[in-house]
Amino acid sequence: MLAVLAADSYRQGDSDREIRSFYGELLADLPAAALVLLPQSRHFATQDQPQAVSAAIEAFVDALHLRQAPGGT
Numbered sequence: 001m002l003a004v005l006a007a008d009s010y011r012q013g014d015s016d017r018e019i020r021s022f023y024g025e026l027l028a029d030l031p032a033a034a035l036v037l038l039p040q041s042r043h044f045a046t047q048d049q050p051q052a053v054s055a056a057i058e059a060f061v062d063a064l065h066l067r068q069a070p071g072g073t
Contacts, residue, residue, distance in 0.1 A: 001033045002060040004053055006041040034060055 041048035
């Protein structure tokens with residue numbers, strides 16, 4: 001699962017570390033959850049940072065393909 005986190009959402013004012021920790025705890029039971037924190041983005045991260053969201057999705061999908069490739073882990 002890919003979680004794209006808006007750094008300036010309702011947790012505005014928290015450090016990057018605090019935001020990652022908060023969401024990491026929420027997603028701890030999900031296998032291989034990937035967290036991507038987007039600076040300068042709010043609730044609509046796809047509008048605030050469309051290139052960063054696209055890059056995060058592409059990197060996540062690429063990593064999935066590598067894990068599923070013959071010889072991948």
